[in-house]
Amino acid sequence: MKKMSFLLAAFLLMILAACGNGDGSGGTPNADGANTEDATDDGGSEGEDSAAGDDAEGTVSGSVGIDGSSTVFPIMEAVSEEFQKEFPEVQAPIGVSGTGGGFEKFIAGETDISNASRPISEEEVAALEEAGIEYTEFEIAYDxxxxxxxxxNDWVDQLTVEELQSMxxxxxxxxxxxxxxxxxPAEPIQFYSPGTDSGTFDYWNEVILExxxxxxxxxxxxxxxTLVQGVVGNKNAVSYFGYAYYLENQDxxxxxxxxxxxxxAVEPNEDTIASGDYNPLSRPMFIYVNNASLAEKPQxxxxxxxxxxxxGTLSEEVGYVGSPQEVYDEAISTANEIAGQ
Incomplete structure (x- = not known):
């Protein structure tokens, strides 16, 4: 009997060992009765699903409508080029309708961002209010x-504001x-100017032409x-435009x-523009952002x-002067607040 009892017990142990935990896994139950090996497997697959979900949530796509100032264009072109390296699914081409033309599209709801080389006018503010568009101004750099x-031309060594007015x-x-x-020399002057939709023209009109x-x-x-080529092709030509375009063609x-x-008599450069010594032709540049787009469109x-x-970095790379870091810090905080971040 003892021998048979022993054999029966051994037989039962063999059956239990073969069955493992009843699911063929052979794992060891944890304190909650769950199989630890299964828990590891489940955790791994859940982790992969979670990562995939994060990727899906983190993938930003769509388009950003941007138009406006030709002066601000080099900065925002650089922004879009670098941005697309990090967000390849987002299209953000930069239109160049001039500051005024850009605001027209912004007011019509055709763009999310309007680049401007001057502050928004009272008429444009009123038009945005009538259209029900709330917006925020962000300083982007100096020009x-x-x-x-x-x-x-080896005779023009400097000009006063009064001489510019006479011209x-x-x-x-x-x-x-x-x-x-x-x-x-008694040679006729050929004049080239930014168009009337340009913020540069508006600024010139205000501070020089009064x-x-x-x-x-x-x-x-x-x-x-076009202005650059006009001056390059005529010994008696004169024009004005953003500092970045001069640097690009300084030769x-x-x-x-x-x-x-x-x-x-002050020549524009990074130091004189930043210090304000190059006056009255130093000025801030802006982007205007549709608040609803900022809050509702992840891209x-x-x-x-x-x-x-x-x-700040990109503006200096293309020939402008970055704003003080605290200006950008405050702008980032404002943007996050609008977006509910």
Whole structure:
């Protein structure tokens, strides 16, 4: 009997060993009675599912509508190029309709972001209110509007605001360089200017022309490269545009120092623009963002955050001057608040 009992017990143990935990896993139950090996497997698959879910949630796609200033264009073009490396599923091309043209599209609800080389006007604010569009202004960088002449022009060493007025105003009277200053050649001046939809034109109109009528024989263009080529091709030409476009073409253009309010002839560069010594032609540049787009479109939120985080570096890479870091920090905080982050 003892022998048979022993054999029966051994037989039962063999059966239990073969069955394991009843599911063929052979694992060891944990304190909750769950199989630890199964728990590890389940945890691994759950982790993979979770990671896949995070990837799905983290994938940002769609488009960001951006238009506006040709002066701000080089900065935002650089932003879009770098942004797409991190967010390849997002399309963010930069339109160049000029500041005024960009605001028209912004007011019509056609864009999420409007690039501007001047502050928004009262009329544009009223139009946005009528359209029910709430927006936020973010300073993006600084520029120094650069007055340029042909590289063969060896007589213009500096210009005062009064001389610029005599050249550019309809009632200014100057048609040749000799009219501007005695001793300069009696050669007719060819004028090239940003178009009337340009924020650069608006700024020039305010601080140089003082809202008076610009002369009628000026060649106007929203394309700064057209202005560059106009001056390059004419020894007696003169124009003005953003500092970045001068830097890009400095081998073929001469830049003109402008006499500031302290009576000093100052050439625009990173230091004089940042310090404000290059006045009255130093100015901030902006992006205006549709608040609803910022709050409701993940791609717009990511783009704006990327722009604000990198604008200082990228603006200097393309020839402008970054704003103080505290300006960007405050802008980032504001953007997060609008987006509910």
């Amino acid at each position: 120094g509007i650069s007055v340029v002449v042909n590289s063969e 550019w105003l309809e009632e200014g009277g100057a048609t040749t360089w000799a009219d501007v200053r005695e001793g300069w 809202e008076q009528q610009i002369r009628k024989d000026v060649v106007l263009s929203e394309n700064d490269n 073929t253009l001469n830049i003109v120092p402008i006499v500031n309010e302290a009576g000093e 717009v939120y990511e783009y704006v955050m990327f722009a604000l985080e990198n604008a």
